Amino acid sequence: MRKFGAKILQHPRGVCVDSQGRIIVVEFMVMRVIIFDSYGNVLQKFSCFQYLEFPNGVCATPNNEIVISYYRVHCIKVFSYEGQYLRQIGGEDNHYNFNFTIFVQKGNVLNALESKVKHAKCFDMILIDDDSVVPAIKDYRLYRYFHPLTV
Known part of the structure; x- marks a missing residue:
């Protein structure tokens, strides 16, 4: 356009x-x-x-x-x-304990997820409506993690 x-x-x-x-x-x-x-x-x-x-x-x-x-x-x-x-x-x-930490907008931790795969670097990430997380990783792959969101 x-x-x-x-x-x-x-x-x-x-x-x-x-x-x-x-x-x-x-x-x-x-x-x-x-x-x-x-x-x-x-x-x-x-x-x-x-x-x-x-x-x-x-x-x-x-x-x-x-x-x-x-x-x-x-x-x-x-x-x-x-x-x-x-x-x-x-x-x-938390680099050595968790791969992903999810916060509410005010800054409180909503959830912390540990991955069995130790990723070298996460460049970007999106939270999907079905409560899954999809990060873009340095190894040129996308991963999809499912988790329960609790407050």
């Missing part, structure tokens, strides 16, 4: 679309977030280098927060659409 961002984006790593159709991109090497409208016009951009190095994935919440995964510190950093740092979710080094 269209392309955009060629003269703006330097190292895009994660992308998502929020409930209003805005396209949110997080850039890896320059530690920056750029928010586009659906036509490719820049609505907002902000640096996040003070709070993380090498961001990985990005997601928008229904209450207009931007969450960015930071795999080096095993956490999520939360920002407003204006670029204000709001909070951190996770951060305890």
Whole structure:
């Protein structure tokens, strides 16, 4: 349909679309977030280098927060659409105990899943409606894990 961002984006790593159709991109090497409208016009951009190095994935919440995964510190950093740092979710080094930790939006742990397969690096992940988790792993594979979600 269209392309955009060629003269703006330097190292895009994660992308998502929020409930209003805005396209949110997080850039890896320059530690920056750029928010586009659906036509490719820049609505907002902000640096996040003070709070993380090498961001990985990005997601928008229904209450207009931007969450960015930071795999080096095993956490999520939360920002407003204006670029204000709001909070951190996770951060305890559970790298050797669990492969996946699922949080509620406020930051409380909902579930922690241990995998029999020790994955080298998880680049992205999605929670599916049937309560399964599908991560994209460094070994060029997708895995599907089923679990009960409890509060």
